[in-house]
Amino acid sequence: MHRDQQKQAAARAALDYIESGDIVGVGSGSTVHFFIDELAKLKGKIDGGVASSIATADRMRARGITVLDLNQVGKVPIYVDGADEATHHLHLIKGGGGALTREKIIAQASEKFVCIADHSKLVPTLGEFPLPIEVIPMAQSLVGRALAGLGALPQLRADFTTDNGNIILHARNLAISNPIQMEQRINQFPGVVTVGLFALRGADVLLLGGENGVEVIR
Numbered sequence: 001m002h003r004d005q006q007k008q009a010a011a012r013a014a015l016d017y018i019e020s021g022d023i024v025g026v027g028s029g030s031t032v033h034f035f036i037d038e039l040a041k042l043k044g045k046i047d048g049g050v051a052s053s054i055a056t057a058d059r060m061r062a063r064g065i066t067v068l069d070l071n072q073v074g075k076v077p078i079y080v081d082g083a084d085e086a087t088h089h090l091h092l093i094k095g096g097g098g099a100l101t102r103e104k105i106i107a108q109a110s111e112k113f114v115c116i117a118d119h120s121k122l123v124p125t126l127g128e129f130p131l132p133i134e135v136i137p138m139a140q141s142l143v144g145r146a147l148a149g150l151g152a153l154p155q156l157r158a159d160f161t162t163d164n165g166n167i168i169l170h171a172r173n174l175a176i177s178n179p180i181q182m183e184q185r186i187n188q189f190p191g192v193v194t195v196g197l198f199a200l201r202g203a204d205v206l207l208l209g210g211e212n213g214v215e216v217i218r
């Protein structure tokens, strides 16, 4: 199966986790694009969705799915999003699309986080993918030095501004043997808005599209 077909299979499998009347948190990225197309088929069944990025909100509206403000909804029973890397412990690196802050907010607000991806995203240890970190622009150098202190090679994502008006630093070369500890540590650096480690609140279920169908890890 081609990579896109694997993403699509994972996206389709996520529909099984959605119940009638749910408000669905919707992540960002190419796998989520497939999910939005699938979700559109359930339009009448759900009460709407909360979007993690402007791109996601635009695609949802274009498919006729009602986009709701997180502050207006009582709870988010389910959140569906992709990942750049995932482990068997359901720890993730996210933010390849730069939407990590709103993604982390909705993940935290959700009762169940269903992560969808193709099988290539499953790794034994996080960190091969350069860790995205959203940073307040004036703190770029300060945070860069703090990351270098952890042994990372920080690099600015060129020509990119997040939906929140901030920059993204990528931390390469980070040994992430303890994702929870690393997330807590980077969270402490003044100027960091969000680190793309989703370990304190990881996924509840991982749906991985592969050659032989969709593998479920929980």
Ligand code: 5RP
Residues within 6 Å of the ligand: 027, 028, 029, 030, 031, 032, 081, 082, 083, 084, 093, 094, 095, 096, 097, 098, 099, 100, 103
């Ligand atoms: C966006 C994300 C995406 O979920 C992540 O980058 C995976 O994207 P894709 O589904 O295109 O591989 O975190 O901020």
